[in-house]
Amino acid sequence: MPELPLPQSNRGLAVVSLFVSLVALGLKYAAFAVSGSVALHADAIETIINVVAAAGGLWALSVAERPADHNHTYGHYKAEYLSAVAEGTLVVITAFIIGREAVEGWLHPHPALAPWNGLLLNAAATCVNLGWGLIMLRAGQARHSPALIAGGQHVLSDVWTGVALVAGVALIPLLGWPQLDAVLAGLVALNVLRVGWEVMRDSIAGLMDEAPDAQTLGEIGSIITSNGHGAIQAHDIRTRIVGAMTFLEFHLVVPGTMSVKAAHDICDRIEHALRAHMGSTLVHIHIEPETCAKHDNTVLSIPPAGVSPANSGSSAEK
CATH class of the missing domain: 1.20.1510.10 (Cation efflux protein transmembrane domain)
Structure with a gap:
């Protein structure tokens, strides 16, 4: 029909x-x-x-x-x-x-x-x-x-x-x-x-800007880890959905020797993947060197290119 x-x-x-x-x-x-x-x-x-x-x-x-x-x-x-x-x-x-x-x-x-x-x-x-x-x-x-x-x-x-x-x-x-x-x-x-x-x-x-459900947060985390190769980890992820627009911000840890352009390319790749999956999305990413890496259970570890996120894990670094 x-x-x-x-x-x-x-x-x-x-x-x-x-x-x-x-x-x-x-x-x-x-x-x-x-x-x-x-x-x-x-x-x-x-x-x-x-x-x-x-x-x-x-x-x-x-x-x-x-x-x-x-x-x-x-x-x-x-x-x-x-x-x-x-x-x-x-x-x-x-x-x-x-x-x-x-x-x-x-x-x-x-x-x-x-x-x-x-x-x-x-x-x-x-x-x-x-x-x-x-x-x-x-x-x-x-x-x-x-x-x-x-x-x-x-x-x-x-x-x-x-x-x-x-x-x-x-x-x-x-x-x-x-x-x-x-x-x-x-x-x-x-x-x-x-x-x-x-x-x-x-x-x-x-x-009241309540956070989305656990499934949506999990999808966001998977997109970041799948498209963030070159970076080390993501943390302090915060998101809210207002009508048709999703607002998302997080910190992305990259090697301290990485060029600004290379870090920017990683951010672009993540942003494009997020918008392709979630529609209208306003993304703010704060770039940090590895000295700012965190080691708690809120961290998303990003695997190197070619390694499956499922195999590397997305919890805190050990």
Whole structure:
């Protein structure tokens, strides 16, 4: 099955996301209007937040794509995290609003007007969200975009909510228990609260410059040792990922007699390999002579050319 052509810019994806959110909102509000279901009303309320979040994501991605300037010499990438934190906050607020609707539905239950028509419309909106949520999540992961990933996770959480609602609301007329509508709305509120917390947690970690996971750090170390032949070791490696940009800095120990040009060539080789693997990467390498070599467990020993890093080891020198 051929993949759909996607906009090249993250901002273009955000525009499409806003349009899809509006379509889903129209379908879900129609589902509530024809059925009168409290659960479907809760789902429609959540989708309103999706629209607001999509608009916020569009703003954030527009800002993040601006080039660096004299006031923001490292670029505007963190605008994506601000959008994701705001989206998580909105999602949490939505959970409490839906919870209140659930309580009202439990205290004052009423039968749905036309549940089957409402379910068909809600199922259509769920299918729209499923397709677009998967596209956003994959694009966000491929482009290292926190705003797209948060948006995709939010939309997909809406999908599982929709599936549960379609199944649950269909049981109401069969079981003859109208309060099941309120129970389903309460479950929607709990799921929305969970998603909001996860989005906020990941976004705050990005704002706090949390180090990437161990697998990413291991890949970085392997690239340095595989492409740093001529050098002796690398140490004090620090990295952070901000949106689509990776910031990386470390000290590279070379023989004291090595020329500046030779050391520069090694740095270029490492930088090119890092960018080929990680995409947009800003690398700062501090060159040091062997008298500055360290001997602790944070050191990456670089093997001579032709020797496999796996055979030489990447721990501290003995």
